[in-house]
Amino acid sequence: MIMSKANGRKQANLNEKEEMKSPTSPSLKLSRHLKRIYPIGLQKSSSSLSLSSSLSLSLSENSNDSSSLTDFGSPLDQKISLALRLIAPPARRREAPSPKNGQQQTQDIANIDPAELKRCNWITKNSDKVYVAFHDECWGVPVYDDNQLFELLAMSGMLMDYNWTEILKRRELFREAFYGFDPSTVAKMGDKDIADISSDKAIMLAESRARCIVVREFGSFSNYIWSYVNHKPVINRYKYPRNVPLRSPKAEAMSKDLLKRGFRLVGPVIVHSFMQAAGLTIDHLVDCYRHYECVGLAERPWRHI
Numbered sequence: 001m002i003m004s005k006a007n008g009r010k011q012a013n014l015n016e017k018e019e020m021k022s023p024t025s026p027s028l029k030l031s032r033h034l035k036r037i038y039p040i041g042l043q044k045s046s047s048s049l050s051l052s053s054s055l056s057l058s059l060s061e062n063s064n065d066s067s068s069l070t071d072f073g074s075p076l077d078q079k080i081s082l083a084l085r086l087i088a089p090p091a092r093r094r095e096a097p098s099p100k101n102g103q104q105q106t107q108d109i110a111n112i113d114p115a116e117l118k119r120c121n122w123i124t125k126n127s128d129k130v131y132v133a134f135h136d137e138c139w140g141v142p143v144y145d146d147n148q149l150f151e152l153l154a155m156s157g158m159l160m161d162y163n164w165t166e167i168l169k170r171r172e173l174f175r176e177a178f179y180g181f182d183p184s185t186v187a188k189m190g191d192k193d194i195a196d197i198s199s200d201k202a203i204m205l206a207e208s209r210a211r212c213i214v215v216r217e218f219g220s221f222s223n224y225i226w227s228y229v230n231h232k233p234v235i236n237r238y239k240y241p242r243n244v245p246l247r248s249p250k251a252e253a254m255s256k257d258l259l260k261r262g263f264r265l266v267g268p269v270i271v272h273s274f275m276q277a278a279g280l281t282i283d284h285l286v287d288c289y290r291h292y293e294c295v296g297l298a299e300r301p302w303r304h305i
Contacts, residue, residue, distance in 0.1 A: 120288045121241045128165045140294040142233050142279035146221040149278055151181035153225075154213045156274035157265035161209065173203050178213060183221050189214045212264035226280070228254045233298035234281040237291075244283050247272045 123135050143149055155174070158167050167174075177197045179185040194214060198207035228250050238244050251272035258266040275281045282298055284291035 117289050118287055119290070120285045128169075130168045131165045134164065134168050136290060139277050140279050140282050140284050140290060142294075142298055144222050144226070146183055147181045149222055149225055150183050150186070151175070151178075152278045153263075153266070153271075153274045154178070154181060156270050156277060157212060158205070158209065159270060159273060160265055161206075170203060173200075174205075177203055177205075183215075186214055209265070215262045225254070225278070229275075229280050233279055235295055235298055236281060236283055237286050238283060239286055241285070244285075245272070248275075248281070250281075251275055 117136075119132075119135060123132055143152065151174075155167050155171070175181060177200065178189075194207060194210045197203060197205055197210045234250070236244075247268040252268045254275075255266050255268045255271045258271070272281075276283045279294065279298065282291065282294050284294055
């Protein structure tokens with residue numbers, strides 16, 4: 001029994017001497033340290049070269065400061081510090097801005113064939129050119145001119161009988177009949193003017209519809225309309241057509257007041273269509289190229305007069 005204990009001590013001493021003669025490599029020591037806290041990642045690297053490469057790559061993705069690593073003396077300490085940084089949750093950082101500015105994006109759009117531009121889903125290959133042009137140039141652009149706002153409100157009311165394509169094709173005829181949609185001039189139109197419009201077969205507008213457009217004057221039409229959105233366009237970011245509402249609380253409030261002031265054909269749905277066309281609300285889908293452009297126009301600093 002005594003001999004077996006002595007032999008055991010002798011064998012242990014021999015093992016210690018062998019370990020001292022052949023020291024463990026730094027990568028194996030690092031593996032022993034990190035296996036306790038991050039075993040999965042280290043098992044993937046079988047050599048010191050692959051371990052060092054993977055640590056460096058991960059650090060470049062999760063840390064912006066590598067100069068502090070020189071505070072540790074030995075390479076082993078540096079590698080342990082790197083591994084500990086991998087385990088720590090990455091600090092939140094702001095997303096890098098898009099490399100393209102507005103001018104570059106505008107240039108890119110100018111170089112693309114108009115037929116290949118991504119538009120709102122309700123613009124299809126079968127859409128009339130007049131309607132496509134209205135979508136690309138007018139719809140959603142903030143309008144502050146009294147005459148233009150009154151024109152868009154009047155045309156929106158015509159949606160009760162016609163679609164946008166049919167209305168836009170007769171747009172110039174409407175402008176001529178209603179004196180350029182000048183609110184003060186239209187307010188003075190009499191029964192003879194309305195009868196002449198309703199009898200014009202090219203315009204195809206019933207007398208009752210024409211009377212709905214003729215309302216009394218009440219100051220700045222633009223200032224009145226924009227007051228419902230606090231003189232700032234409402235910017236929406238809808239992804240699908242089903243997300244775009246047919247009416248809104250602001251449209252309902254405007255509709256009630258317009259009816260009190262003598263307007264007709266100004267229900268909440270009609271008023272919301274008017275707000276979309278006049279840029280009071282930006283309802284282009286986010287993947288439509290016009291969304292970016294109309295939002296840029298809506299966010300410009302301006303002075304409402």
